[in-house]
Amino acid sequence: MATVHTPVPGFTGTVLSAHFVDGTAQVNSENELAYFERHGYKVIYPPVTQSPIPNGDPSDKWSVEQLKAYAAKHHVALQDARSKAEILEKLSAPTGNEIG
Numbered sequence: 339m340a341t342v343h344t345p346v347p348g349f350t351g352t353v354l355s356a357h358f359v360d361g362t363a364q365v366n367s368e369n370e371l372a373y374f375e376r377h378g379y380k381v382i383y384p385p386v387t388q389s390p391i392p393n394g395d396p397s398d399k400w401s402v403e404q405l406k407a408y409a410a411k412h413h414v415a416l417q418d419a420r421s422k423a424e425i426l427e428k429l430s431a432p433t434g435n436e437i438g
Contacts, residue, residue, distance in 0.1 A: 339366050343380040368421050396429050398422060405429065 344353075344361045354370045356363040365371055365381075375381050391408050392400060400408070405425045409416050412429075419425045 339364050340371055340384065341365075341382045342371070342374050343382070345378045345380075372420060396426060398426060 342356060342358075342363050342365050344358055347361050349361050350359050352358070353363075354373060355367070356365045356370060356374075365374065371381055391404055391411065396405055396408050400422075402422050402425065405422065406416065408414075409425065409429060414429055416425055416428050419428045
């Protein structure tokens with residue numbers, strides 16, 4: 339969950355499914371967070387805790403935090419990947435270092 343602040347201080351109302359009170363809302367949806375970032379809202383993400391990286395190859399059973407930690411450990415640039423599916427796609431993309 340992230341805290342979102344509107345560009346209009348003090349706004350109270352609903353945008354998408356987020357209910358803002360005095361310019362602030364708590365948002366879980368990755369799609370909505372991306373929308374708010376694109377439209378000038380200030381999005382504050384909670385600090386990422388160090389999740390232990392599971393053994394084996396990344397899978398959809400891993401959390402987003404675990405996938406991000408795996409990517410950082412293996413120097414995989416995630417660029418704009420935010421969702422679990424987008425991160426998994428980046429992690430499975432050829433790096434150009436394969437021998438074949």
